[in-house]
Amino acid sequence: MLAAETNVTRLCHEKAVPAVNGEFPGPTIYARKGDVVVVNVYNQGHKNITIHWHGVDQPRNPWFDGPEYITQCPIAPGSNFTYRIIFSGEEGTIWWHAHSDFDRATVHGAIVVHPELGSSFPYPKPHKEIPIILGEWWNMDVEKLLEETKRTGGDFKISDANTINGQPGDLFPCSKDGTFRVSVEHGETYLLRVINAGLSNDMFFAVAGHTLTVVGTDGHYLKPFTTGHVMISSGQTMDLLLHAINGSASRYYMAARTFQTNTELTVNNTTATAILEYTDAPPLTAGSPELPVLPAVDDLAAATAYTAALRSLATVDVPTHVDEHMVVTISVNVLPCKPSNGDTSSCEGPINGTWFAASLNNVSFVASPTGVDILDAYYHSIHGVYTSDFPSRPPVAFNFTEPEPGTELWFTERGMILRVQQLTRKEGQAVLVLRGKSSPPTTAADPLRASREREKIIEGRGMLAWERKGAASSGGRLQDRSFADVVFFDGAGLCAAGSFIGSNEAPSSCDKVYLFGLLTCFMVGSYTALA
Template sequence: MLAMKLNLTHFAGFNHVISLQIKETKITRLCHEKTALTVNGQFPGPTIYARKDDVVVVNVYNQGNKNITIHWHGVDQPRNPWSDGPEYITQCPIQPGANYTYTIIFTEEEGTLWWHAHSDFDRATVHGAIVIHPKRGSTYPYPKPHKEIPIILGEWWNVDVEQLVKEVQRTGGDVNISNANTINGQPGDLFPCSKDGTFRVAVEHGKTYLLRVINAGLTNEMFFGVAGHNLTVVGTDASYLKPFTVESIMIAPGQTMDVLLEADRATDGSCNSRYYMAARTFATNTNIDFDNTTATAILEYVDAPPSAGPPEFPNLPAITDIAAATAYTAQLRSLASVEHPVDVPTHVDEHMLVTIAVNVLPCGSGNETACTGPGNNRLAASLNNVSFGNPSIDILDAYYYSIRGVYEPDFPNRPPFVFNFTDPNLPQTFWPTKRATEVKVLEYGTVVEVVFQDTAILGAESHPMHLHGFSFYVVGTGFGNFDENKDPETYNLVDPPYQNTVAVPKAGWVAIRFRAANPGVWFMHCHFDRHLLWGMDTVFIVKDGKTPDAQVMRPPPNRPRC
């Protein structure tokens, strides 16, 4: 009956129904107690388990004190933008005391994804892992691990994150940095009042463990490693990779990495029995404040004599080591096997060059010195010099019901003017942007290539760009200004990684390709939450195709109202 009501009869997987209760909970970290939003009283929230092709129905009850939405990060949601989650894009928020039912449709995803709040800065504490196992009768393309362990990298603020947002909106300045990076919600025993809560992993010699690493942080790319152990990377963003072995990984906000750890250290007392897992910020713009703390967890051999000394510490790259981050991401290549093939589009219908920038807008208070951004302006951000403004009702409803005046269908394919985008000495005349709600409309089936180009306006830096509704092939990347005549010759069209979030390098570019065969309204944005707040985002509207299975599903009942 449920499948018929939601028009899901052609999805063959098993249906699960679960409940998530959002409520205020007292949490103590760094000797400081505060009240924060959590899910089912947990921080991080519960892990959602499914198999490939399953459908999971999630009843979300907002028992908190503010509006909220939930996004299922990396799930394509075919024909079902109604359950994607970003506030004022595909839905109005769930108000306190109300509830909403999301339907998560898993199709091609297999591996690790995650869910999180998609409203204000709520995802600082409202998030959790999604584990998608192979469908019944199939298995991993690598030996089955002894145990699977979600490792969620995040950040902790002693203050209420809602106050962070209000302060930024009031002053127009930057967001105060977090007080600590975290692993599974804990900063680790290098911090005061944190020893007892430090996350611990018990292992046995000779067994292999699958670490499902998620960067749920709001502001930091991260290096992650485990002392004394190499990591074999086998997947990213719920897609398998050609395995490769490294000492540490670099993971951007929004991304997931599946890594195998072999517990191969001696247990006869000749080696330490405890080893730190550690996560450290990778900072590409040191001209702005950043959290330079190191979060730790402890991996401990339970079949070895206890060590008297402290755990060994991993050799992580330096905070500013761009070369290490670049070398790591260059090794990401799709598995491209018979069981897990790739389908890289070789013909492109629509080319887009999208510049990424931090900008300014007038303070707007009538007092030209009231804002604390550069030049007493208000900090903003843009794509192709358009700073996205959230409408008063969600874009999906406006599109589906043909409500006029909510958005303009004219997001540009190219920036309004061309200059040396990566020049570190750009004049202040490049600072301003414009605020608008502009979207890009695509015909069903269009093959799109987007080249993200970082700019040095108010400082070059890396940007984790995330696309809802699609995974995409990362066909090329480089430093400097993209050259449309030469750089496509360097593309990898054989086995590029298949991701939903890609780190655009500082003062560089990334090229992605996807086929717009998922009708609906789909958000695209930077996964640094301050940049999202400032307007570094836009929307793709993919029109319906000609057949019923190429058209948006009908909206579910009881959708939240603005």
């Protein structure tokens, strides 16, 4: 991979963007389950960069995971770094992206993991596989967007357009010629490998005149079900079968639009489009293709009904004994605004003189000023990079879903606080994490990402099937819970996620790397090292 700036024109604006191999989106990586792939990344750009292999477990291989200053120091301009990627259990669609600043906006691409030799898909082999990458486009330089956000402490400027495979579609000016097109034949079945690479936007996606059969998510198979639309969170992937049975038209729009539950927030409400064309249909007629009917931007019922239908195809080995319970509240908070020049008039937090922040259990993560990555500090016992006392409970108990809590609950504190988990049993430990979305100062739907430590989603949004003593409840409800790298929360959501950390006897697992501090890591110590 060659990372460098390349000139791109969208919405009548040309600008230089970071990209890999001159492509936006970047190249697709193909592998089989069980493969080990070696990727050498050369940085010929003007700033640091790292690459993260999103959805890859990387068992006992954390050094090549990619989060900047978490598992590695960034690749400096003029340098290179060789990644070793172990595809141990993934099968389906995952993806890669930059894990430094906002570079992910244009530095990303698909990873397609086919079944190992001698195996096959658990559904009829599709006629063709088509990567569909949803994203966002800013006319302004994304690096300047980051600088402005850091300077003001406000939320970052919304994107100017959503995109499909890097293109906003022909509903936008200067975009007709570049609109992504898919050619299909009547009677054939196509596998759409859909990835939401947007920085922040969850999205609804549909194809006019067609239904979609959902067969996988985040590199694992699902019990197939048919739907008219999907809701895909930022960072998530979906495997969708499309049966090409054309109706009265020969061209249909694929469309993607933002999903956001808080109507008080300014959102990118644009619709990105691509065009599905039948090659064996009568000559194309004049006029625009047919548009699909997408749910409303704030249609929470449609989103939750869709996510509730995601069920694992294979029986899930959910631990029946829980070694440790954690309750983690996810919050958007504020911090006192302290600009270097002392002028607080530029501060754009929700309260005068504040910056936006985000926290887990009221800890807003801040990277160490030492420039040492966390993994290096862990292995070499370097002090001052982090502390290991991340709390198992929020420090203050209140009604976490209260729409209008007192402003005294909005404030958080900075910290470099992680969770160090030493294995006490050779076969590992099961950690049940109850994650709740607390409300101050905004209430909106959000995705939460898990890096390297794939989670089993036990129950979602309040339907908890676990007893306080640590044993799983009886019954079959736990047996088909889906694996996930991304967990969707509504504005006052709750989710139980079980992590079996014995399979990764090395640090570390990151919850969500985000500008405002929504991050923590599990540092997993080896049982054998302690024996």
